Amino acid sequence: MQRPKIICHMMSSVDGRLLTDRWTEPFDGKDKTEFYGVYEDVSRQFNADAWMIGRTTAQQDFETFSFDFEKYPPAKEFKTHIGSRSSATSAIILDPKGKLGYKSNNLNGDNVIVVLGKSVSEEYLAHLRDNGISYLFGGKSGMNLQITLETLYTDFGLKTILLEGGGVINGAFLKEGLIDELSVIIYPGIDGLSCMPAIIDYMGQTDNNPAKNQSLEFLKAEVLNDGMVWLHYKFHTKN
Structure with a gap:
Protein backbone atom coordinates (compact mmCIF):
# COMPACT_ATOMS: atom_id res chain seq x y z
CA MET A 1 0.00 0.00 0.00
CA GLN A 2 1.27 3.45 -0.91
CA ARG A 3 0.59 5.93 1.87
CA PRO A 4 1.95 9.16 3.33
CA LYS A 5 4.71 9.19 5.91
CA ILE A 6 3.12 9.73 9.32
CA ILE A 7 4.98 11.80 11.92
CA CYS A 8 3.20 11.93 15.28
CA HIS A 9 4.12 15.43 16.47
CA MET A 10 2.92 16.43 19.93
CA MET A 11 3.60 18.78 22.83
CA SER A 12 3.16 17.53 26.37
CA SER A 13 4.04 18.18 29.98
CA VAL A 14 6.93 16.23 31.53
CA ASP A 15 4.43 13.53 32.58
CA GLY A 16 3.06 13.19 29.06
CA ARG A 17 -0.25 15.03 29.58
CA LEU A 18 -1.98 17.12 26.94
CA LEU A 19 -4.32 19.58 28.64
CA THR A 20 -2.28 22.77 28.61
CA ASP A 21 -4.53 24.63 31.05
CA ARG A 22 -3.63 22.04 33.71
CA TRP A 23 0.15 22.33 33.33
CA THR A 24 2.10 24.07 36.07
CA GLU A 25 3.13 27.66 35.31
CA PRO A 26 6.66 28.58 34.17
CA PHE A 27 8.97 29.18 37.13
CA ASP A 28 10.06 32.60 35.85
CA GLY A 29 6.56 34.04 35.57
CA LYS A 30 6.33 33.95 31.79
CA ASP A 31 2.95 33.52 30.16
CA LYS A 32 2.49 29.86 29.29
CA THR A 33 1.21 30.73 25.81
CA GLU A 34 4.64 32.09 24.90
CA PHE A 35 5.87 28.51 24.81
CA TYR A 36 3.39 27.27 22.20
CA GLY A 37 5.12 28.98 19.28
CA VAL A 38 8.09 26.64 19.76
CA TYR A 39 5.86 23.72 18.79
CA GLU A 40 4.89 25.44 15.54
CA ASP A 41 8.52 26.30 14.81
CA VAL A 42 9.47 22.64 15.03
CA SER A 43 6.42 21.63 12.97
CA ARG A 44 7.65 23.69 10.04
CA GLN A 45 10.96 21.82 10.00
CA PHE A 46 9.19 18.68 8.76
CA ASN A 47 7.88 20.38 5.59
CA ALA A 48 4.72 18.29 5.82
CA ASP A 49 1.94 18.43 3.24
CA ALA A 50 -0.79 18.29 5.89
CA TRP A 51 -1.59 17.98 9.57
CA MET A 52 -4.23 15.67 11.01
CA ILE A 53 -6.36 15.87 14.16
CA GLY A 54 -9.47 14.21 15.53
CA GLN A 60 -11.69 22.45 21.16
CA ASP A 61 -9.09 24.41 19.23
CA PHE A 62 -10.84 25.86 16.17
CA GLU A 63 -13.97 27.76 15.20
CA THR A 64 -16.45 25.05 14.26
CA PHE A 65 -20.05 24.30 15.21
CA SER A 66 -22.08 21.17 15.92
CA PHE A 67 -23.94 19.71 12.96
CA ASP A 68 -27.17 17.84 13.80
CA PHE A 69 -25.85 14.59 12.34
CA GLU A 70 -28.74 12.46 13.66
CA LYS A 71 -31.43 14.58 12.00
CA TYR A 72 -31.02 13.17 8.47
CA PRO A 73 -30.86 9.68 6.89
CA PRO A 74 -27.58 8.38 5.42
CA ALA A 75 -26.56 9.44 1.95
CA LYS A 76 -26.84 6.96 -0.92
CA GLU A 77 -23.51 7.65 -2.61
CA PHE A 78 -20.14 7.92 -0.93
CA LYS A 79 -17.52 9.28 -3.29
CA THR A 80 -14.39 11.29 -2.60
CA HIS A 81 -14.91 15.00 -3.21
CA ILE A 82 -12.03 17.38 -3.88
CA GLY A 83 -12.92 20.93 -2.88
CA SER A 84 -10.69 23.97 -2.50
CA ARG A 85 -6.98 23.06 -2.69
CA SER A 86 -5.41 26.52 -2.81
CA SER A 87 -3.36 26.35 0.42
CA ALA A 88 0.18 25.00 0.59
CA THR A 89 -0.77 22.59 3.37
CA SER A 90 -4.01 20.87 4.34
CA ALA A 91 -5.86 20.33 7.63
CA ILE A 92 -7.25 16.79 7.88
CA ILE A 93 -10.09 16.22 10.35
CA LEU A 94 -11.14 12.70 11.36
CA ASP A 95 -14.88 13.03 11.93
CA PRO A 96 -16.52 9.66 11.13
CA LYS A 97 -20.10 10.68 11.98
CA GLY A 98 -19.93 14.17 10.51
CA LYS A 99 -20.52 16.06 13.74
CA LEU A 100 -18.63 19.25 12.87
CA GLY A 101 -19.91 22.13 10.80
CA TYR A 102 -17.62 24.72 9.21
CA LYS A 103 -17.91 28.41 8.41
CA SER A 104 -15.18 28.34 5.78
CA ASN A 105 -12.98 25.89 3.90
CA ASN A 106 -9.89 26.42 6.03
CA LEU A 107 -8.49 26.16 9.54
CA ASN A 108 -5.60 28.51 10.30
CA GLY A 109 -5.37 29.21 6.58
CA ASP A 110 -5.10 25.53 5.58
CA ASN A 111 -7.79 23.96 3.40
CA VAL A 112 -9.83 21.29 5.19
CA ILE A 113 -10.12 17.62 4.22
CA VAL A 114 -12.67 15.68 6.29
CA VAL A 115 -12.48 11.90 6.77
CA LEU A 116 -15.97 10.44 7.14
CA GLY A 117 -17.84 7.18 7.68
CA LYS A 118 -20.73 5.95 5.55
CA SER A 119 -23.44 6.96 7.98
CA ASP A 130 -21.03 24.33 -0.39
CA ASN A 131 -18.09 25.49 1.73
CA GLY A 132 -15.46 24.17 -0.67
CA ILE A 133 -14.36 21.46 1.77
CA SER A 134 -12.85 18.19 0.53
CA TYR A 135 -13.92 14.86 1.96
CA LEU A 136 -13.22 11.16 1.67
CA PHE A 137 -14.50 7.99 3.30
CA GLY A 138 -12.41 5.88 5.64
CA GLY A 139 -14.46 2.73 5.03
CA LYS A 140 -17.88 2.11 6.51
CA SER A 141 -16.90 3.20 10.02
CA GLY A 142 -14.75 6.11 8.92
CA MET A 143 -11.87 4.72 10.96
CA ASN A 144 -10.28 2.38 8.44
CA LEU A 145 -6.92 4.10 8.58
CA GLN A 146 -5.39 2.05 5.78
CA ILE A 147 -8.07 3.18 3.31
CA THR A 148 -7.85 6.74 4.61
CA LEU A 149 -4.10 7.02 4.11
CA GLU A 150 -4.15 5.36 0.70
CA THR A 151 -6.82 7.82 -0.49
CA LEU A 152 -4.91 10.80 0.90
CA TYR A 153 -1.85 9.61 -1.00
CA THR A 154 -3.44 8.68 -4.33
CA ASP A 155 -6.28 11.22 -4.64
CA PHE A 156 -4.79 14.20 -2.77
CA GLY A 157 -1.08 13.62 -3.39
CA LEU A 158 -0.09 13.93 0.27
CA LYS A 159 3.37 12.50 1.01
CA THR A 160 3.99 13.58 4.63
CA ILE A 161 1.38 14.17 7.35
CA LEU A 162 1.86 15.44 10.90
CA LEU A 163 -0.43 13.46 13.21
CA GLU A 164 -1.25 15.90 16.00
CA GLY A 165 -3.80 14.09 18.16
CA GLY A 166 -5.55 13.83 20.38
CA GLY A 167 -4.24 10.84 22.20
CA VAL A 168 -7.06 8.49 21.15
CA ILE A 169 -6.42 9.14 17.44
CA ASN A 170 -2.68 8.71 18.00
CA GLY A 171 -3.39 5.43 19.79
CA ALA A 172 -5.43 4.13 16.87
CA PHE A 173 -2.55 4.85 14.48
CA LEU A 174 -0.09 3.21 16.86
CA LYS A 175 -2.20 0.03 17.07
CA GLU A 176 -2.25 -0.21 13.27
CA GLY A 177 1.52 0.27 13.05
CA LEU A 178 1.07 3.41 10.94
CA ILE A 179 3.32 5.87 12.79
CA ASP A 180 6.71 6.28 11.12
CA GLU A 181 8.23 8.86 13.47
CA LEU A 182 7.47 10.31 16.90
CA SER A 183 8.30 13.93 17.71
CA VAL A 184 7.54 15.24 21.20
CA ILE A 185 8.10 18.75 22.56
CA ILE A 186 8.36 18.52 26.35
CA TYR A 187 7.06 21.57 28.22
CA PRO A 188 8.83 22.15 31.59
CA GLY A 189 5.75 21.58 33.72
CA ILE A 190 3.56 18.85 35.18
CA ASP A 191 -0.13 17.93 35.30
CA GLY A 192 0.13 15.07 37.79
CA LEU A 193 -3.46 13.82 37.86
CA SER A 194 -4.18 10.20 37.02
CA CYS A 195 -6.16 9.42 33.84
CA MET A 196 -5.71 12.82 32.20
CA PRO A 197 -5.36 12.70 28.38
CA ALA A 198 -1.88 11.69 27.27
CA ILE A 199 -0.03 11.94 23.96
CA ILE A 200 -1.00 8.35 23.09
CA ASP A 201 -4.20 6.92 24.60
CA TYR A 202 -5.23 3.69 22.88
CA MET A 203 -8.78 2.76 23.87
CA GLY A 204 -8.65 -0.95 24.69
CA GLN A 205 -8.65 -3.59 27.38
CA THR A 206 -5.81 -3.86 29.89
CA ASP A 207 -4.42 -6.93 28.11
CA ASN A 208 -4.09 -5.03 24.80
CA ASN A 209 -0.60 -4.02 23.73
CA PRO A 210 -0.98 -1.45 20.94
CA ALA A 211 2.79 -0.99 20.56
CA LYS A 212 3.48 -4.72 20.22
CA VAL A 223 17.13 21.71 24.21
CA LEU A 224 14.94 24.58 22.99
CA ASN A 225 14.08 27.96 24.47
CA ASP A 226 12.93 28.25 28.10
CA GLY A 227 13.86 24.71 29.06
CA MET A 228 11.71 22.96 26.49
CA VAL A 229 13.14 19.71 25.07
CA TRP A 230 12.53 18.17 21.63
CA LEU A 231 12.72 14.38 21.35
CA HIS A 232 12.62 12.71 17.94
CA TYR A 233 12.38 8.97 17.23
CA LYS A 234 11.88 6.61 14.29
CA PHE A 235 9.51 3.65 14.52
CA HIS A 236 10.59 0.15 13.52
CA THR A 237 8.11 -2.70 13.14
CA LYS A 238 9.03 -6.38 13.43
CA ASN A 239 7.24 -8.73 11.05
Whole structure:
Protein backbone atom coordinates (compact mmCIF):
# COMPACT_ATOMS: atom_id res chain seq x y z
CA MET A 1 0.00 0.00 0.00
CA GLN A 2 1.27 3.45 -0.91
CA ARG A 3 0.59 5.93 1.87
CA PRO A 4 1.95 9.16 3.33
CA LYS A 5 4.71 9.19 5.91
CA ILE A 6 3.12 9.73 9.32
CA ILE A 7 4.98 11.80 11.92
CA CYS A 8 3.20 11.93 15.28
CA HIS A 9 4.12 15.43 16.47
CA MET A 10 2.92 16.43 19.93
CA MET A 11 3.60 18.78 22.83
CA SER A 12 3.16 17.53 26.37
CA SER A 13 4.04 18.18 29.98
CA VAL A 14 6.93 16.23 31.53
CA ASP A 15 4.43 13.53 32.58
CA GLY A 16 3.06 13.19 29.06
CA ARG A 17 -0.25 15.03 29.58
CA LEU A 18 -1.98 17.12 26.94
CA LEU A 19 -4.32 19.58 28.64
CA THR A 20 -2.28 22.77 28.61
CA ASP A 21 -4.53 24.63 31.05
CA ARG A 22 -3.63 22.04 33.71
CA TRP A 23 0.15 22.33 33.33
CA THR A 24 2.10 24.07 36.07
CA GLU A 25 3.13 27.66 35.31
CA PRO A 26 6.66 28.58 34.17
CA PHE A 27 8.97 29.18 37.13
CA ASP A 28 10.06 32.60 35.85
CA GLY A 29 6.56 34.04 35.57
CA LYS A 30 6.33 33.95 31.79
CA ASP A 31 2.95 33.52 30.16
CA LYS A 32 2.49 29.86 29.29
CA THR A 33 1.21 30.73 25.81
CA GLU A 34 4.64 32.09 24.90
CA PHE A 35 5.87 28.51 24.81
CA TYR A 36 3.39 27.27 22.20
CA GLY A 37 5.12 28.98 19.28
CA VAL A 38 8.09 26.64 19.76
CA TYR A 39 5.86 23.72 18.79
CA GLU A 40 4.89 25.44 15.54
CA ASP A 41 8.52 26.30 14.81
CA VAL A 42 9.47 22.64 15.03
CA SER A 43 6.42 21.63 12.97
CA ARG A 44 7.65 23.69 10.04
CA GLN A 45 10.96 21.82 10.00
CA PHE A 46 9.19 18.68 8.76
CA ASN A 47 7.88 20.38 5.59
CA ALA A 48 4.72 18.29 5.82
CA ASP A 49 1.94 18.43 3.24
CA ALA A 50 -0.79 18.29 5.89
CA TRP A 51 -1.59 17.98 9.57
CA MET A 52 -4.23 15.67 11.01
CA ILE A 53 -6.36 15.87 14.16
CA GLY A 54 -9.47 14.21 15.53
CA ARG A 55 -12.92 15.78 15.84
CA THR A 56 -12.60 16.50 19.56
CA THR A 57 -9.33 18.39 19.11
CA ALA A 58 -10.81 20.35 16.20
CA GLN A 59 -13.85 21.27 18.27
CA GLN A 60 -11.69 22.45 21.16
CA ASP A 61 -9.09 24.41 19.23
CA PHE A 62 -10.84 25.86 16.17
CA GLU A 63 -13.97 27.76 15.20
CA THR A 64 -16.45 25.05 14.26
CA PHE A 65 -20.05 24.30 15.21
CA SER A 66 -22.08 21.17 15.92
CA PHE A 67 -23.94 19.71 12.96
CA ASP A 68 -27.17 17.84 13.80
CA PHE A 69 -25.85 14.59 12.34
CA GLU A 70 -28.74 12.46 13.66
CA LYS A 71 -31.43 14.58 12.00
CA TYR A 72 -31.02 13.17 8.47
CA PRO A 73 -30.86 9.68 6.89
CA PRO A 74 -27.58 8.38 5.42
CA ALA A 75 -26.56 9.44 1.95
CA LYS A 76 -26.84 6.96 -0.92
CA GLU A 77 -23.51 7.65 -2.61
CA PHE A 78 -20.14 7.92 -0.93
CA LYS A 79 -17.52 9.28 -3.29
CA THR A 80 -14.39 11.29 -2.60
CA HIS A 81 -14.91 15.00 -3.21
CA ILE A 82 -12.03 17.38 -3.88
CA GLY A 83 -12.92 20.93 -2.88
CA SER A 84 -10.69 23.97 -2.50
CA ARG A 85 -6.98 23.06 -2.69
CA SER A 86 -5.41 26.52 -2.81
CA SER A 87 -3.36 26.35 0.42
CA ALA A 88 0.18 25.00 0.59
CA THR A 89 -0.77 22.59 3.37
CA SER A 90 -4.01 20.87 4.34
CA ALA A 91 -5.86 20.33 7.63
CA ILE A 92 -7.25 16.79 7.88
CA ILE A 93 -10.09 16.22 10.35
CA LEU A 94 -11.14 12.70 11.36
CA ASP A 95 -14.88 13.03 11.93
CA PRO A 96 -16.52 9.66 11.13
CA LYS A 97 -20.10 10.68 11.98
CA GLY A 98 -19.93 14.17 10.51
CA LYS A 99 -20.52 16.06 13.74
CA LEU A 100 -18.63 19.25 12.87
CA GLY A 101 -19.91 22.13 10.80
CA TYR A 102 -17.62 24.72 9.21
CA LYS A 103 -17.91 28.41 8.41
CA SER A 104 -15.18 28.34 5.78
CA ASN A 105 -12.98 25.89 3.90
CA ASN A 106 -9.89 26.42 6.03
CA LEU A 107 -8.49 26.16 9.54
CA ASN A 108 -5.60 28.51 10.30
CA GLY A 109 -5.37 29.21 6.58
CA ASP A 110 -5.10 25.53 5.58
CA ASN A 111 -7.79 23.96 3.40
CA VAL A 112 -9.83 21.29 5.19
CA ILE A 113 -10.12 17.62 4.22
CA VAL A 114 -12.67 15.68 6.29
CA VAL A 115 -12.48 11.90 6.77
CA LEU A 116 -15.97 10.44 7.14
CA GLY A 117 -17.84 7.18 7.68
CA LYS A 118 -20.73 5.95 5.55
CA SER A 119 -23.44 6.96 7.98
CA VAL A 120 -23.27 10.65 7.09
CA SER A 121 -26.19 12.35 5.35
CA GLU A 122 -26.40 13.97 1.93
CA GLU A 123 -27.27 17.20 3.78
CA TYR A 124 -23.92 17.07 5.56
CA LEU A 125 -22.01 16.30 2.37
CA ALA A 126 -23.78 19.22 0.69
CA HIS A 127 -22.74 21.46 3.59
CA LEU A 128 -19.11 20.49 3.02
CA ARG A 129 -19.31 20.95 -0.75
CA ASP A 130 -21.03 24.33 -0.39
CA ASN A 131 -18.09 25.49 1.73
CA GLY A 132 -15.46 24.17 -0.67
CA ILE A 133 -14.36 21.46 1.77
CA SER A 134 -12.85 18.19 0.53
CA TYR A 135 -13.92 14.86 1.96
CA LEU A 136 -13.22 11.16 1.67
CA PHE A 137 -14.50 7.99 3.30
CA GLY A 138 -12.41 5.88 5.64
CA GLY A 139 -14.46 2.73 5.03
CA LYS A 140 -17.88 2.11 6.51
CA SER A 141 -16.90 3.20 10.02
CA GLY A 142 -14.75 6.11 8.92
CA MET A 143 -11.87 4.72 10.96
CA ASN A 144 -10.28 2.38 8.44
CA LEU A 145 -6.92 4.10 8.58
CA GLN A 146 -5.39 2.05 5.78
CA ILE A 147 -8.07 3.18 3.31
CA THR A 148 -7.85 6.74 4.61
CA LEU A 149 -4.10 7.02 4.11
CA GLU A 150 -4.15 5.36 0.70
CA THR A 151 -6.82 7.82 -0.49
CA LEU A 152 -4.91 10.80 0.90
CA TYR A 153 -1.85 9.61 -1.00
CA THR A 154 -3.44 8.68 -4.33
CA ASP A 155 -6.28 11.22 -4.64
CA PHE A 156 -4.79 14.20 -2.77
CA GLY A 157 -1.08 13.62 -3.39
CA LEU A 158 -0.09 13.93 0.27
CA LYS A 159 3.37 12.50 1.01
CA THR A 160 3.99 13.58 4.63
CA ILE A 161 1.38 14.17 7.35
CA LEU A 162 1.86 15.44 10.90
CA LEU A 163 -0.43 13.46 13.21
CA GLU A 164 -1.25 15.90 16.00
CA GLY A 165 -3.80 14.09 18.16
CA GLY A 166 -5.55 13.83 20.38
CA GLY A 167 -4.24 10.84 22.20
CA VAL A 168 -7.06 8.49 21.15
CA ILE A 169 -6.42 9.14 17.44
CA ASN A 170 -2.68 8.71 18.00
CA GLY A 171 -3.39 5.43 19.79
CA ALA A 172 -5.43 4.13 16.87
CA PHE A 173 -2.55 4.85 14.48
CA LEU A 174 -0.09 3.21 16.86
CA LYS A 175 -2.20 0.03 17.07
CA GLU A 176 -2.25 -0.21 13.27
CA GLY A 177 1.52 0.27 13.05
CA LEU A 178 1.07 3.41 10.94
CA ILE A 179 3.32 5.87 12.79
CA ASP A 180 6.71 6.28 11.12
CA GLU A 181 8.23 8.86 13.47
CA LEU A 182 7.47 10.31 16.90
CA SER A 183 8.30 13.93 17.71
CA VAL A 184 7.54 15.24 21.20
CA ILE A 185 8.10 18.75 22.56
CA ILE A 186 8.36 18.52 26.35
CA TYR A 187 7.06 21.57 28.22
CA PRO A 188 8.83 22.15 31.59
CA GLY A 189 5.75 21.58 33.72
CA ILE A 190 3.56 18.85 35.18
CA ASP A 191 -0.13 17.93 35.30
CA GLY A 192 0.13 15.07 37.79
CA LEU A 193 -3.46 13.82 37.86
CA SER A 194 -4.18 10.20 37.02
CA CYS A 195 -6.16 9.42 33.84
CA MET A 196 -5.71 12.82 32.20
CA PRO A 197 -5.36 12.70 28.38
CA ALA A 198 -1.88 11.69 27.27
CA ILE A 199 -0.03 11.94 23.96
CA ILE A 200 -1.00 8.35 23.09
CA ASP A 201 -4.20 6.92 24.60
CA TYR A 202 -5.23 3.69 22.88
CA MET A 203 -8.78 2.76 23.87
CA GLY A 204 -8.65 -0.95 24.69
CA GLN A 205 -8.65 -3.59 27.38
CA THR A 206 -5.81 -3.86 29.89
CA ASP A 207 -4.42 -6.93 28.11
CA ASN A 208 -4.09 -5.03 24.80
CA ASN A 209 -0.60 -4.02 23.73
CA PRO A 210 -0.98 -1.45 20.94
CA ALA A 211 2.79 -0.99 20.56
CA LYS A 212 3.48 -4.72 20.22
CA ASN A 213 6.28 -5.58 17.78
CA GLN A 214 7.23 -1.92 17.45
CA SER A 215 10.36 -0.21 18.74
CA LEU A 216 11.84 3.28 18.71
CA GLU A 217 15.17 4.34 17.28
CA PHE A 218 16.52 7.56 18.79
CA LEU A 219 17.13 10.24 16.17
CA LYS A 220 17.58 13.52 18.02
CA ALA A 221 17.30 15.43 21.27
CA GLU A 222 17.53 19.19 21.41
CA VAL A 223 17.13 21.71 24.21
CA LEU A 224 14.94 24.58 22.99
CA ASN A 225 14.08 27.96 24.47
CA ASP A 226 12.93 28.25 28.10
CA GLY A 227 13.86 24.71 29.06
CA MET A 228 11.71 22.96 26.49
CA VAL A 229 13.14 19.71 25.07
CA TRP A 230 12.53 18.17 21.63
CA LEU A 231 12.72 14.38 21.35
CA HIS A 232 12.62 12.71 17.94
CA TYR A 233 12.38 8.97 17.23
CA LYS A 234 11.88 6.61 14.29
CA PHE A 235 9.51 3.65 14.52
CA HIS A 236 10.59 0.15 13.52
CA THR A 237 8.11 -2.70 13.14
CA LYS A 238 9.03 -6.38 13.43
CA ASN A 239 7.24 -8.73 11.05
